[in-house]
Amino acid sequence: MTALPDITALDRSQEPALRALLDGKAKPLGALGRIEDLAVQLALIAGRPDPTTDRALLLVFAGDHGLTESGVSAYPSAVTVAMVATLLAGRATANAFAQVAGAELRVVDAGVAADLAPHPALIFAKVRKGSRNAALGPALSADEVDSALARGAAIAREAAAEGFDVLALGEMGIGNSGSAALLVHRLAPAPLAGCVGPGAGHDAAGLARKLAVLEQAAARADAVDPREVLAQFGGLEIVMMAGAVLGAAAARRPVLVDGFICGAAALAAIRLVPAAADYCIWAHRSAEPGHAAMLVAADARPLLDLGLRLGEGTGGLLALPLVRAAAALLREVASLDDVLAGRL
Template sequence: MRISTEFKTALQHKIDLKTKPLGALGDLESLAFKIGCIQNTKSPQITKPTIVIFAGDHGIAKMGEVNPFPQEVTSQMVYNFVNGGAAINVFSKTNDINLKIVDAGVNHQFESDLEIVDAKIDFGTKNYQFEPAMTEAQYEEAIQKSGEIVHQIYNEGCNTIGFGEMGISNTSSASLLMAYFLKLPMEACVGSGTGLKEGGINKKVKILSEVFEKHNVNNTLEALSTFGGFEIVMLYGALLKAAELNMTIVIDGFIVTSALLAAKTSNTTILENCVFAHNSNEQGHKKMLEYLDVKPLLSLGLRLGEGTGAALAIPLLKAAVNFLNDMASFESAGVSGETEQG
């Protein structure tokens, strides 16, 4: 959406005339301005904020070479999400955020009465050490299903959405995607993931470098279908749909940002809708943020995923729009404003 210069000037004027020195609320002022521009109003609202967790398994995880935890942890954590025992459950409850869990392609058959969205493409991807992770048809199905999920959430009244993920070995997929989109060597992209030590990281770099060289990837579709998990392709589709619906998108950490790198090739203006929650402690994430030339709201040393960074940042979005809407202006409060100093 194109925002007029007149509107931007009026919005900034409203921010500047609050009872404070110019710029005294720092990044909250920039955040209020951004959300106002997304919603094209000087009185923006955060309504029914929601985080969607896409969960999927990766074929390479069965080998146990790039992941210290077994593949079964993905399904076990989905149960933990459903039972309310994970960090994202705690933070979502603390901050009054709706939470949806999506089975994008977990290698497990969940009971039909579980409170999860069944969007399973397959029981995990193929092992990209030997073949592409998924077919083009599976890739297209993942995009379609995730778009439908986001559209439904939007129709329920949500205008602010964040995304999380769960999938053992998905930092490997994210590293491969980062290497492709940023044109960086694998050692600059690979971190500790779920807890690899130096020897494990070196082995992971070697394996993923071999994977990268094996496949002739030429575009976004090929990159995602070759290296991505079903949950990462669903993140890609969800990001594009959220931008299409002009929602405020809260970007989490390393995995979600890898999907955003792909989404940016399909929608060159998507960053206008994105707020970056935090700087993950996964070493590649800082490079991604520098590449995108964006500033995250928080830096807490997180590297958990699940959308936890987004859940912690959403209260800042609420604070930003609330000061814009509810804080007195100098005129309404009868407070003298700043005078020009010679």
Template structure:
């Protein structure tokens, strides 16, 4: 059974003081646009006029999906473990962007259908060797989904205890856009054909097949509650991200939200605890079909729109310099008074 999380609202009484501090910087009011809103949000999360970013950590969760047997992806399932190997060897886009922008990166085996050598720098939190095929049965058992959520939460608690106050999540799992599309459809009541996209590169015929398979799966299972939806259609990596987000919000960490898959986890978490949204910074709008509608559903305003649809946490990794900039201008930019600059009349 899912434990309860104490997710409280951010400290809004400080908002006027933050706005005053920002408005008296040496700039026209509102001239830094989204960075000003971001500075206020982070100040409210940390309940301070001088927020800071400490040990930003990006966790990439990997897991396999039984629905791949139905041909919903142009890539075979073994690409999941092969890409995990690429992550730990430093050769993936997420490695490049994380290194460039100052993220600590942690790779987690949440449920890959492969046994990795214990000598590799992979956090082994495997629940099982991939989920079941949700066309025929629930992807996870009650015990598996509960364990995955708790495992994700426990990992974030460990990261927080090491001093991190800013966290992002990436994912790897062939077939996980199918899981995310159904989660989106079930939570938002948007038709599945408007949620499912080409994922890792399906052609038009492949997308048609994917939508047909997902439509059959939604008709087969009658699920309505967020946890039942997660259990029936989700992946171990998605479930761990759900637990990780819940714990991060409880610990008042900044949650940097990546793309389509990670936002599908947020849809589940938001349905359980709407207050979690206050702790979320939306990094980018993915080019995957449906992500814009996810963001609209959550009333989210992403920082970037670069036409990306890679996953792995790459959008979140690229957003850290903007997050840091919002904190830096709030803390370091001169005020009119301190700089001896005349204010507007």
């Protein structure tokens, strides 16, 4: 079993001093609400009162799922390859949002069921060509879970070493909302029926078929240990994202967590190493029904509520300006004392 990254919990003893610093800014006490909480979190992560958020990187992890063989998705696995090509061509929604938010975007091949051509924005980290069908047996072996966790952590650490201040996570993988539902069902825990949503666009009949397949998978294994849950029900892009959360936290970088599927990965990371929760910034409340239970389980407060359920890291990119605003509050805003004394 591969050792997990060593993560240091945030030193909360510094929070009163940071709150006092914010209270002394040229604004009414607490007038910026959640932005002030976010500023404190960023400063604690950075270990200094002037955190920088200039360089941001979105990592979109891609993988295929054996569950699609049983009809959990309205689309075939071939769409994963097509959307990866769209991301690498710069024409996906995530590309447009990344350009607006001022973030770099890279795609990680965690387990796409095809051979992808080299591309400057593609990180090759494939563990295998897609997961196995979790309705019939374990989706991944224990070694494959360990490999995906380790590769995700390494990718995050390398991004931090490259100078990125903020990491945002996203995903692309047909069938991955089914895998995420099973993970949340066991890791929250929460009733499976409440974790299953439309994903990429099921109608009522498709949603009923999806639930039946996932119930079959859940009945097959009673795993509750995080690593075993990931082996039984996980997808490679989800497991690798969990590793990236751990790697980013070990490198003391804030992680913008996107919606339901990315959130399942973050919840798995927190179940593996609870201190990782300190480094997660939950970008938005997804329209996927299982996200509510996930947020409760992670004790998370999302920044936005826009009815999103696209994935790709789009919610994280929309929340990035709020992260930068929180850091700028600490770095750029004058103190009330300086304003009153004319020291501007």
